[in-house]
Amino acid sequence: MTEDSTRRFDETSGADPQDTTEVDLNRTQEIGPAPGQAPLLPPQEPAAPTWWTEASEPAAAQAASPAQGGHTAYGPHASTATPNPYAVSSPAASSTSRGGPGWPGVFLIAGLAALLAGLGGGLLGGWVGSTDRFDGLDLSRGSDDGSAPEPGAGATERPEGSVANIAANATPSVVTIRVEATGGDGTGSGWVLDDKGHVVTNNHVVSSAASGGEITVVLSNGKQSKATIVGRDVSYDLAVLKVQRTDLTPLPLGDSSTVVVGDPVIAVGAPLGLESTVTTGIVSALNRPVTPGEASDQSFINAIQTDAAINPGNSGGPLLDMKGRVIGINTAIARVAGSTIGGQSGNIGVGFAIPSAQVKITVDQLIRTGKAEHPVIGVILDRTYQGEGVKIGADTDETPAVTPGGPADKAGLEAGDVITAFEGRPMGNPDALVVAIRSKPVGSTVSLTVVRDGKPRDVKMVLQGRSD
DSSP, X not given: OOTTSEEEXXXXXXXXXXXXXXXXXXXXXXXXXXXXXXXXXXXXOTTOOBOOOBSOOOSSOOBOOGGGTOOBOSSSOBOSSOOOTTOEEOOBOOGGGOOSOSOHHHHHHHHHHHHHHHHTTTOOOTTSOSTTXXXXXXXXXXXXXXXXXXXXXXXXXXXXXXXXXXXXXXXXXXXXXXXXXXXXXXXEEEEEOSTTSEEEEOHHHXXXXXXXXXXXXXXXXXXXXXXXXEEEETTTTEEEEEESOSOOOOOOBOOGGGOOTTOEEEEEEOGGGOTTEEEEEEEEEEEEEEOOSOGGGOOOEEXXXXXXXXXXXXTTOEEEOTTSOEEEEEEEEEEOTTOOBTTBOXXXXXXXXXXXXXXXXXXXXXXXXXXXXXXXXXXXXXXXXXXXXXXXXXXXSSOOSBOTTSHHHHTTOOTTXXXXXXXXXXXXXXXXXXHHHHTSOTTOXXXXXXXXXXXXXXXXXXXXXXXX
C-alpha cells in the first residue's frame, strides 16, 4: 500500500476515486455522479471535470493522485486522475484567470452590453474574471458613511410570506463582499448575523485576504464598510467578518434540521457581481456529502441540495425558507464535466448550501475563539478499498490504523473493520463518512454499524474534538 493510499480519517481531503461528478462553486462548485449512482460528491473522469478555487487561481494546476480523489489543483485543468464527481471546489477569484483584454475602462460599456446579451443564454464573454467574480461591474460606488439600507417596496405592497415580501425584507441584510489581495481579487456574498457588525460568508470568499489584503462589505444601497476577519474555518468553509456598524438588521437563523425535500427556498446574493439578486427553487435533497477544495483548503459539507439558481458570486449568501429565515449558506454548484466555456460555468439546477445547524455551531466558535473545533473518531481510512462500506486501513510500523485512546479505539474498532453505516445512513465512500461525522457537534454520541469477519455489529462512540 502506497503512502497516499490511506489517510487519517479526521484529515481526509481526497474524494472517492469511484465518484465521477464535478462541483464548482464560488466556490460555486460542481458535482456529478458515478456511473449508476446518484450524484453525491463529484468524481472526475479522465476527460472532464475541472476544479476551481475561490482564492486566486495559480497559473499551473497540479493533478492529484487517484488516492486523493483525482482533484486538480487550482485552475481550469482537468485532472489526469479519475475524477470525483461529487467533489466541490471553491471558485477562487483571481486576477490571473482573466481571459480577455486588460483595458477595463475601454471595455466596460461593451462588457455590460455583452453581459445583458449573455444573461439570456447564461454565458459571459471570455473577458470576465475567474469563476467567483465578475470584473465588469463597478462595486466601488458608495461610501463608508450613510444610513443602513431599508426594505424594498415589496415589504408593504406584497402579502406577507410571498417571495416578493421576503426578498424585500431580506435584501437589506445581504451584502456583497469585495476582496482585494495579492492572493487574488474577487467578489462573493454574505449576510448580517447580529447587531454587533458580524457578517457571515464562506471561507473561500475571503481566504485570499487572510494573510494581507482588503475586504470591503457593500450594502444593498451601495454604502461600503471595511471589514476584518474575526475567524475562518477551511473544513466547514465558513468565515465571520466584522464591520464597524451596529445599525444593520440581522437575518434570523432558521433550523435546517426541520427542512424536508420539496420545501420552497429563496437564494439571495451577488452572482457575477450582480448584487441583491433573488432566485427561488425547492430543497432537492438533504445530506449530500460535498467536499469542495483541495488538500489544505478542502471542506466537508453535509449539504442541502437545491435547484434555486446559484452562480459564481452567490457563495456566502443565504438560502432562506418561506419565513425569511436562513436555513443554509450557498457554497457550491454542480456542473456537467467539460461544460465550461472560457473557464466559466453556471447554474444547472444543482446547488449546495451549508445547513444552518452547522453554521450556528461553527460561527459561535469562530466569534468566541477565532477557530472551529472538528469532531473526529481517530482512524485511518483505506481509500483503495472497493467493496461495500468504508474500510479502516492497516497498521504500519509508524502509525496504527486506530488512534490509541481515540473514540474508535474506545469503541473496540480495529484495523480492517468495515464501517457500513453511520447513524443508520449507509456509507458508500470515505468522504461520505467524513462529512457525516463532521456534521455532528464535538461530544456527540453516535452509532456506527461495523462489519468484522463478515459479521455486522452496532457500536457507539463519543466524538472527540480537534482544531486544525
